[in-house]
Amino acid sequence: MKTWASTKADPKGGIAPSTTRVSNLANHLTRNAARLGDQLALVWGEEQWTWAQMNARVNALAFGLQDRFGVTKGDRVLIQSQNCNQMFESMLACFRLGAVWVPANFRQTPEEVSWLAESSGASGMICGAEFPDHMAACDTPERRFTLVIGGEDGDESDFDTVVKTYMGNTVPNTAVDRDDPCWFFYTSGTTGRPKASVLTHGQMAFVLLNHLHDLMPGITAQARSLCLAPLSHGAGVHQLTQVVAGAATVLFPSGRFDPETAWKIVQDHQISNMFTVPTIVKMLVEHESVNRYDLSSLKHMIYAGAPMYRSDQKFALSVLGKVLVQYFGLGEVTGNITVLPPAEHFEEDDKMRIGSCGHPRTGIEISIQASDGSEMPTGQQGEICVIGPAVFAGYYNNPEANAKSFRNGWFRTGDLGYVDEQGYLFITGRESDMYISGGSNIYPREIEEKILVHDAVSEVAVLGVPDPVWGESGIAVCVLRTGADVTPEILYDWLKPQIAGYKMPRRFVVLEEMPKSAYGKITKKIIRETLEQRGLIDTAVRA
Incomplete structure (x- = not known):
């Protein structure tokens, strides 16, 4: 295998040297x-x-x-x-x-x-x-x-x-240069083998300062951070940010995640910030223990990894107050694309930019691009592309992936979305999540939001599966709230009048628990594998 003094992705997918000295x-x-x-x-x-x-x-x-x-x-x-x-x-x-x-x-x-x-x-x-x-x-x-x-x-x-x-x-x-690697941040491998995103000393220096400025302004050495997620990915970046600030980290005990243990740690250690994913925020705020502990020290509950459904967002705000911080970012951009700070989270729908993951982070520029790389007009959907010092150096030993992921200097995230006139970003889904039914492009996010309005539904994921008539059709995988008693047929009949016919999932299935990644994220790849293993794709309730 190749070793090197420093790395940087060039437009041809290769590795080029750099000699700009930075602090280790x-x-x-x-x-x-x-x-x-x-x-x-x-x-x-x-x-x-x-x-x-x-x-x-x-x-x-x-x-x-x-x-x-x-x-x-x-x-x-x-x-x-x-x-x-x-x-x-x-x-x-x-x-x-x-x-x-x-x-x-x-x-x-x-x-x-x-x-x-x-x-x-x-x-x-x-x-x-x-x-x-x-x-x-x-x-x-x-x-x-x-x-x-x-x-x-x-x-x-x-x-x-x-x-x-x-x-x-x-x-x-x-002694290190800006582009000397410090971390191979492996992708989750939503398609194919995971790829090693090369993070460098200079790039990470910017990321850490950006986290402090945009996510946790005002943090001092007296702050305390609770680490809930594995250090191997986003939580590791978050906890390294605490080192920069001189703030202490409390690692969650080994074993199965327990919301009450988390809230007790917040009280006992006067935790001021934590980083997690929307599904864990949901578990925390819906647990009956949340009202038994003093949470007044908590200033920043940072969530990322996936958009938070509006119903979950509103409930979390009603429980915790204005401490939610959302950010959007991939491992390749080390979490640094957008931020929606506490002051811009509202329970009231008329005040909230519903569906937005925030505005561009400091030093980051976003471009919504068509398939040919041209800029899409404001309000129109395209691929979310970014430039800025937080963008990684490229994939290690993978020139093909580098060539595909960079275009005219922009990193292509593979996520789809649009920006409004004020520059706020709205994610409409991953390009890989989209499916085509009867010639129409279907984006699951919109359908999922509508299904979650039903009082009985706690979690949902919509994905496209093969269909002999339409090419692909949607299957809605639902998890019900505790005590709820509705059938897939009831959910189908309830949703049908509220959505365009071509977007309507043709099959519904109810699971006791939603399959998730090791980081608590709902990923379509894992759900699809679970359905296949259980033989549920062909046996789900169908219209």
Whole structure:
């Protein structure tokens, strides 16, 4: 596999060098240890660490990776772990060495993680002890070492043993250029294999400052952040933002997500911000425990990953008040496309820009483009394309994907939408979610919003499936609210008068629980696979 000094996607899909020196991202930890050394940095379960303690552990780990395993600048280190202090420390240690942090979705199969190891060219692996099959699947000649989180105390491959062995050693932050990679942010793979989005030290520096300015203005070192989602993706970026601000992070305990535990942490630790996805916000605010805890410290409840349905948005506002922050962004743009701040969230429909995910983030420009790259008029739908310092350096070792994803300097998101006269963005769906029925393009989002108006429906997803007459037709997958008792036939009859005939889903199915990704997102790929596995696509109620 290819190693490099720096990376940047060029229009032909290749890799070009850059020589613009920037600060290593791990310098934020160095700065905090010097300025805020005895202040709280991280909490996980009953344990906690100050900035000085965290810096000492990261130094020890980086020294051990360098001295014992020969990790140097440009090496990729694969991480297979649930959230824990060691996972967070591994990120900063890799950055300090100029190595590339390659976190996996811990819920992926051993075969899927083996693909990440191969495609990234990982030279080492840091893995939770509870994933022996993943370690075995990634055992290749290219992998020089494995560190085990929660391994046998005293064993030279145990993460904490290495930290203890090298405690007291220091490692300077490796010199890096703007386009030196720091993180391979793998896409969720909605179609085909996941791709490694190359995030760099300079690009991420902008992203982190943008998060502070646009999502959590006014955050200080006295703030506390609750980490609910896996650090491998958006939550990792969010928690790194806390490091920049000198604010402490509280990691949610391992195991099944429990809303009451989250609200108790908010009260006990005076949590001021958290990042999650709309489905988790919904679970939190609808749980009966929400009224038993003091939530007055919470200033920013940030949600992203998918649009929030209006009915869920209104209920969350009625429970939490004006603390919701929505942002839209992909891993390739590291979450930085739009923001809808608390002041622009309203319960009242006549005040709310219903369906909007906000205005362009600072330093980001949006273009709604036709298939030929021309600009669409205001209010007309097209592909959402962006430029700005938050855009990633390109996909690693994938010139075909780079050539497809960049056009005239614009990154093509694959999402469809339009902007209004004030520049606010409205997402109408993913291009890949659209289906064609009887020659007409159908965008599921509009249909889903209408179905959610029904009092009995808690969650819904509409997707296109093969149809012998129309080519494709819609199937509406619904989850009912607790205690609701309606049939697919009732839902069909209720919806039919409210929607144009060609948009009407021809089949309905009710599930006890909506299939979701490891990050709590409703994805059409997973739903389709679930329906196929259960034989429900052909047996769903049909008009």
